[in-house]
Amino acid sequence: QITPGGLLDVWNQAHPDNRVQVGDEIVEVNNVWGSVAAFVAAFKTSTSLRIRLWRRAYSILLDKSDGSQLGLHVSMAVQNALVVTGIVSRGLVAEWNMRHPEAQVQLGDEIVEINGQRGSASMLYQQCTENKPLRMKLWRRRLTQSKPKGQYYFSEDATKMLEQTYWPRFAGLFLA
Structure with a gap:
């Protein structure tokens, strides 16, 4: 709860x-x-506070109407989500990340809903292949800092995180 008139409300x-x-x-x-x-x-x-927050759930809007590529590697290791395992430096997700530094898609994030629909990982994957606007709801399991490195965006601890969380069921797919 955010108290009306409190510091966060102000x-x-x-x-x-x-x-x-x-x-x-x-x-x-x-x-x-x-x-x-x-x-x-x-x-x-303290007389002044610098507070860092972590927001688990967030939404993004990507328009694939013109056939643009998402540029996203995902895994179906979670039953009702697509796990982001890689972000190609050219694609709608990379463009989103450049335009929205406060709400970047990161490795390990889970796509849990597309255009208001939740379902199996395979259903979500199918939605991602369609050429239409995609409103995605994502969930962040852990706080990570992604940094550009070559063709992909890699989190400093994403390899460890993905291995610990999803291995050995890890199976990658590419959403071109």
Whole structure:
């Protein structure tokens, strides 16, 4: 809950394009990562706060109407989601990431809904192959920092994360 008249409410009114939302998780306060106790101590002892948030669910809109390529590698290792395993530097997803640095698609993110429809990984994959606008809802399992490296965007710990989370059921597909 965001308290009306509280600091976060004031922030949201001043920054409508960068609002804090219910469900966002505080992961850092004044360069301190860790426990809730550490965050509370920072709240009590600081006159100004620098807070880093993690938002698990987010949505993107990609228009494939003209036959553009998503430029995305995915896995069907999760029953009701497509797991992002690679992002090609040329494609709609890479363009989205350049235009929306605050809401970038990252390795390990799970596509859980397309155009309001949820279902099996194969159904979601089929939706991605159609030439039409795609409103995707994604879910982020872990916080990762993606960096461009050659043709793909790789997360610093994505290989480890994907192996731990999805191996040995890992099977990659490319959404051209």
